[in-house]
Amino acid sequence: MKDKLNIVIVGGGSTWCPGILKSLTKHQDIFPLNRVIMFDTDAERQAVIGEFGKILFREEAPEVEFDYTTDKDVAYEDVDFVLCQIRTGGYDMRSKDEKIPLHMGLIGQETVGAGGMAYGIRSMTDMIEIVKDVRAHSPKAWIINYTNPAALVAYGLQKAFPKEDHILNICDQPVNLLRSYGRLLGRDSSEFEPVYFGLNHFGWFTHLYDKDGVDLVPTIKKFVKENGFKPVDAEQRDQSWLDTYAMVADMLQDFPDYLPNTYLQYYLYPKYKLAHLDPDYTRSDEVINGREKRVFAECRRVAEVGTAKDSSVVQNDAHGDMIVEVSSAIYRNTRQTFIVMVKNDGIVKDFPDDAMVEVAASVGVNGPQPYAVGEIGTFYHGLMVNQYSYERLAIEAYFEHSYEKALQALTLNRLVNDAKDARAILDKLIEANKDYWPELS
């Protein structure tokens, strides 16, 4: 590997991009940089973050070449790591993913339920194009992907590029949960060794060992049952995220085996969530009126005053830190443990080999080497088989342009379930996504 790396951030106009830029400047000791380029299809949106980036790099890492572009040939040439997080259709389409199902009395969300399927099918065409474009310029670059719904994207990319061994799909929710456990225990979460299994946004911590090999899960469970649960950055969170974390106490009350991923709230308590969600003001509205406004206003302010020294644009470092630390572990072959998505291939017993499971893995120069999970209980196995089957059918619907498979996928989805509801919502999603989905027949 080179002494200094060339990086491209795909989705340079993302609200999470400033956090990645900041993390890149701060981790140069473990991830040395020669060049950082941002790439986005929306020039105007990206320019705001790009101008912030210019100032940040001038102040924090002046030796690094920094720029932003909408030209693929410039972005992808001679690149070592591609850090990817795009949103096909933007927040307008996210809003539809949430509101169309809710108006029918069903849960829809960025990565969950019928909305999650709509977004997954939208993401696939762009993600496949990105991989092909990268490979045309940089055959060996590592592609580290955050793009959601990561479960569907990971499964779809594996089907589209079965020989690829340099794509790694990641999610920052497990690491945020680890940091949140660290906060409640008053301990440094970077010392924790997690044991985790599931699908993306659909998993559980079974153990969490400290440096002395003591499992902290029983203490965390007891604490959460008695005191509730808050995210590590509770003071900066919108109400919907505080409500989400609070549901972990309910999940532990009903299913005390393991510590659940927060997204399981939708699958386990759909009636409760439906009763507490407003179909006319959803998470996308919160983001549009909150994080998006704040990030873009702050980047514009930095550009105006000409310094990023006192900038508060990044409120939670976990997202930026994870993608940079995973990349560094590959570059330096550190074999640190991260929770990432990998092909099952026997990790979870009696589970399909081609499923993209989310588990703890040691990450080094050859990518993730997952730790075995083995047998899981009937309840968890049943939930996962159902979810995997939905994911697989949704992706097959995309590749085969199959209405029938899309209908099967939605009917299997725990948050739809009824075949007549599935057909009605599928027809609405087809109409709403006509500029993005392949024609299903």
Ligand SMILES: NC(=O)c1ccc[n+]([C@@H]2O[C@H](COP(=O)([O-])OP(=O)(O)OC[C@H]3O[C@@H](n4cnc5c(N)ncnc54)[C@H](O)[C@@H]3O)[C@@H](O)[C@H]2O)c1
């Ligand atoms: N895996 C995770 O845990 C995790 C965590 C946070 C965010 N995300 C994902 O990251 C993505 C970005 O989220 P956001 O809220 O910042 O969205 P955003 O809309 O603010 O940013 C997405 C950017 O991607 C750009 N884009 C769209 N299509 C593109 C393409 N084909 N090529 C290049 N750029 C393209 C858009 O123009 C936009 O600037 C989403 O998919 C989100 O779900 C994932």
Ligand SMILES: O=P(O)(O)OC[C@H]1O[C@H](O[C@H]2[C@H](O)[C@@H](O)[C@@H](O)O[C@@H]2CO)[C@H](O)[C@@H](O)[C@@H]1O
């Ligand atoms: O609703 P959003 O856009 O705020 O977030 C959706 C994402 O939620 C998870 O990300 C967490 C993330 O784990 C954490 O780093 C932190 O900064 O907050 C995010 C939520 O605000 C989830 O893992 C992602 O997949 C979602 O896109």
Ligand SMILES: [Mn+2]
């Ligand atoms: Mn995630």
